[in-house]
Amino acid sequence: MSSAVSLDSAATGGPPPIAEKADITAWLGVAAGAIGSLMATLDISIVNASLPTIQGEIGASSSEGTWIATAYLVAEIIIIPLTGWLERVFGLRRFLMIATVLFTAFSVMCGLSTSLTMMILGRVGQGFTAGAMIPTALTIIATRLPPQQQPIGTALFGLTVIMGPVLGPLVGGWLTENFSWHYAFFVNVPISIILMVLLYVGLPKGKMQLGELVNADWLGVIGMVLGLGGITIVLEEGHREQWFESALIWQLSAVTLLGFIMIAVGQFYAKRPVIKLSLLRNRAFAAVFALAFVLGAVMFGTAYVIPQFLAAIADYNALQAGKIVFLSGIPAMMMMPLFPILIARVDLRLIVGTGVILLAMSCYLDVALTAQSRGDDFVVTQLMRGLGTVFCMMFLNQAAISSVSRAEAGDAAGLFNAARNLGGSIGLAALATLQDERWEFHRWTIHSTLGANDVRVQDWVSQQAMNYGGGPDGLAAAMRSLDGMVMRDALVMAFNDDFLALTIGIVLVAPLVLLLRPLPKGYHAKAAH
Template identity: 75%
Template sequence: MSAATSISDDGAPLPPPPDIPEKADLAAWLGVAAGAIGSLMATLDISIVNASLPTIQGEIGASASEGTWLATSYLVAEIIIIPLTGWLARVFGLRRFLIAAAFFFTLFSIVCGLSTSLAMMIVGRVGQGITGGAMIPTALTIIATRLPKSQQPVGTAIFGLTVIMGPVLGPLVGGWLTENFSWHYAFFINVPIGAILLALLLLGLPKGRMQLDELVNADWLGVLGMILGLGGLTVVLEEGHREQWFESGYIWRLSVIALLGFLMIAAGQIYAKRPVVKLALLRKREFAAVFFLGTILGGSMYGTAYVIPQFLAGIANYNAMQAGLIVFLTGVPAMLMMPLFPILLARVDLRVIVGTGMILLALSCYIDIDLTAESRGGDFVISQLLRGLGTVFCMMFLNQAAISSVSIDDAGDGAGLFNAGRNLGGSVGLALLATLQDGRMEYHRWTIHSALSANSATLQDWLGQQSMTMGGGPDGAEFAMRMLDGMVLRDAMVMAFSDDFTALTVAILIVAPLVLFLRPLPENYQAKVSH
C-alpha cells in the first residue's frame, strides 16, 4: 500500500505504510529530538525579547513604538512561512530544508545579538522568523513520517511540550539573561543550541531528493497570496490597536493588500495543479475541527500570556522576572503530564480529553474574572495551574489529532495549516484583547467618575485630607485630584482586565462543542499504543 492510499474510503486513517518500521530506530528518534529542539527555539524566540525590550530599544536608539517591531517582524515572517513549509520541504527535501533553516536561524540570531541599529535588528528578526517558522510544523511532519503510529504519541508529547514551554519560558529566559548578563545573550544562546540541532538533523533525517520541477509548476499565485494575505493581516492585527484601527489610512491600505492576498490564495486553490497549501483538508470534518480548536487555543495561550503580565505590571508593580515566574506556572502541568500522554491517548476517547481541556481553560479564565486591585501573583497560582493542565489536554492531543486525521502524504500541509491557525489565533486574540481592554478601561473610568458626587461630604473630606498632606492651596488640591484620578484609573484597569477574562471564557465555551466533530483514533491504533 502506498502512502497516498493511507486513508480509507470512509476517511479513517489506516495503519502506517510498510516502509515505516513497527519500532523506530535511534536515527528516527534523533530526528524527532531535532524537530522538538527546533520548535522550542522558534517558539521561545517569539517572546524572548519582551522582557529585555526597554533595554534593547535604548541601546539601538529605537522609540517605544519602533521597538514593537522587534516582536511584530518576527511574528509576521513566521506566520507567512509556516503554511509554506510543506511545499518547501517537498521541493528541497525535508533534511536539506531543515539543515538550511537551522543554519540560517543561528546566523540571524548572531545578527540580532550584534545589532547596533533598528534596521539591523529588524533584518535579523525577520530572518529568525522565516527560518524559525520553518522548524515548527516540520517537527510534526518528522513525527508523522519517521515514527510508526504506535510510537507517535511519545513524539507528539515531546513536540507538545516544546510548543507549550516556548512562550512561557521566553520572557523568563530573556529577563534572566538581560538582568544577569546582557540582552545580547538572549540571541547568542541560540548558537550552541543551533550547533546541536544541526548535528541531530544530519544524524537523524535520511537524505531525500529534491523536486525542483515543483518550482516551475508551483502555485506562485498562492505563494504570493500567502505573503500578502497573511503578512498584511498579521500587521493589521499587531498595529491596528496602536493606529486606532480603521481611522488610519495605513491600516486601510494593509487591509486591502491582505484581502487581495486571500483572493490570490483562493484563485490558486481553483486553478493550480497542486496548490501551495492544501486548504481542501479543511473540508474534512475532523481536521477542520482540529484547526478551529487550535486557533482558539492559540488565542487563549498567547492572550493570557499577554494579559497576566500586563495586570501584574500595572496593578501589582511586578517586574518582568516576577511576572515571568507566574506565567511559567502554566508549564508545570505540561512537564508533569508528558509521561502520561501515551497512556491517556490509548485509554481515553480523544473527544473526552480535549473537551475536558477546553472546560479547564474556560474555568481558569472564569476564576480570574474576580480580580481586585489587591490581587497579586499568588492569586493566579490556581488558575495558572488549571490553565496549564487544560492547555496540555488540548494542545498535545490536538497535535496528535492533526497528524492522525490526514494521510502521510498530507502530513506537511496538515501540520502547516494547524500551526498557522494556532499562531494566527494568537495574533487575533492579542489584537482583540488589547482593543477590548482599552475600550472597557475608558468606559469604566468615566462610569466611576460619573458616580462620584462633588457634593459628597465623604469625598470632600478625603480630598481635603489629601490636599493638606501637600500643604493645602492650589497645589494641594491638584495633588488630591490627581490621586483620586489615579485610584479611579487603577480600579478601571482591574475591571477591564476582568472583562478580558470574561471574553476569553465565553470564546472558549462557544467553540468547545467542536470537540464532538473530532474523530476518535481507530481501535487498532489505540491497541498498538496501549502495548
C-alpha cells in the first residue's frame, strides 16, 4: 500500500514513472490536469451567483433555473465512471484533447443561449466533456510523477477540486457585473487554448484501442443516462407537476427504475461494469460513499442556496454574492499545504469526524436567518464550512482508495467522485423542491394568522392605505405591500428549512465516520484514477 501509483495507470497504457524526479514536461502535464479539473469544477457553480440575471434574460423561473446547475452535474456523474474506458479507447492525450475542444464549443453555446432549452443542452454538453477532466487529473499524477512527488500533485488536485465550486460564483459574479453573464462561459475559450497546449507538450501520445468499444458495459452506460437523468427530472419537476398526480412523473419514474435495473444487470454480465457497485459490500467503502454523497449535497447545495438568498432577500448583486461564497475557499487554501503532513500523522477518523462536525454546525447556525440577514451573517459559517469541507473531501478520497485492494483503487476513486456529484445533483433538486413547497406552506400559514378582524392588522392596512394616497387604489396597494412582506418572510423561512435539511442529513451520516478504516502507518497520499 505504500506505492502511490494506481494499477489503473497500467490499464490506460501509461507506464509508471521510473525517474526519481519528474522533468519539466511531466509537471506541464500535471499542470494541464490541474487546470482541467479546476475548470471542470469551477463551471459547476460559475452560474450560481448570476442565475437571477440569466433566468430573467432567458425566461426561466427560479425553480427552472436549478436545471442550469443540475444538468451539468448529472452529465458529469455519467461520464466520470466512463473515463478509464475512454482513456483506453482513445489514449489519454487524444481523449483529453477531444474533450477540451468539445467543452469549448459547448461553453460558447451556453454563452450564446437565448432560451432555457438551449442553455440546458449546452450545460449537459459541458458536463459530459468537463467530467472527463476530473479523474484524468489523478491519472496524470499517477503516471507522470514518481511516488515521492505524488503527494504534491495530489494536494494540488485537491485544491482545484475544492476551490472550483467556491471560486465559481466569484468569477461568474465579477464577469456578470463588469461585462455580462455571457462571459462566464466565454472565459473558457482562452483557458481551453492554454490547456490544449499543455496537454500536447506534457503528455505522451498514446495508442487507440478501438477494440475496447466492444467490451463496454453498454447496459450500464444507458442505464446511468436513464436512471440518473430520470430521478433528477422527477425531483425537479415533481412539485410543479403535483408529483404522482401527473402521468409525466409516473412515466419518468418508470424510466428511472428501468435505468437502475439496467445498471444492476450490467453488474453481472459486463466484463467490466461501468460502476463497480460490489464495492459497496465493503463496509468501510460504503461509509465513504454515503459521506461523500451528503458532502456533495452540502458543497453544491450551499453554493447554490446562499447566492439565491442574498439576491432575493439582501438584494446583493452577483459579485457581492460570489464574494460570500468564496469565503469557504480561504480555509482550503490555508490547509492544503498541510495535507501531506496531516494524512501521515493524524488518524483519518479524527480529521473526517472534525470536518463533519464543522459542516453540521455551519448549516445549523444558518437556520436562524431573518429578513434582515446580510452577507456578514454568513462569514463565520462559510469559514467553518470551508474548513469542514477540506477535512472531509481530501481525507475521504484517500479513505476510498485505501479501503479497497490496489486493483480496485481506480474503481473506488471513480465511485467516490460519482457519489459526490450525485449528492450534489440530487441535493440541488431536493433543496429547490423543498424551498418551493415550504415557501408556499409558510406563506399561507402566516396569512392564516393575520385575521381580517384583527384590530392591529386593520390599523396597519389603514395607515399604509393612507400612505399610498387613500381610496380603493391605496387600499389595494396596502394589501399588495402586506402580501409582499408575507412572501418575503415565508421565503426566508423556506431558506432556513433548506439549511435545516442539510443539517439533518449530515447528522444522520455522522456515525458512519466510526466505520472508516484507519490509514496504514506511514501512509502517503495516493493518486488513483
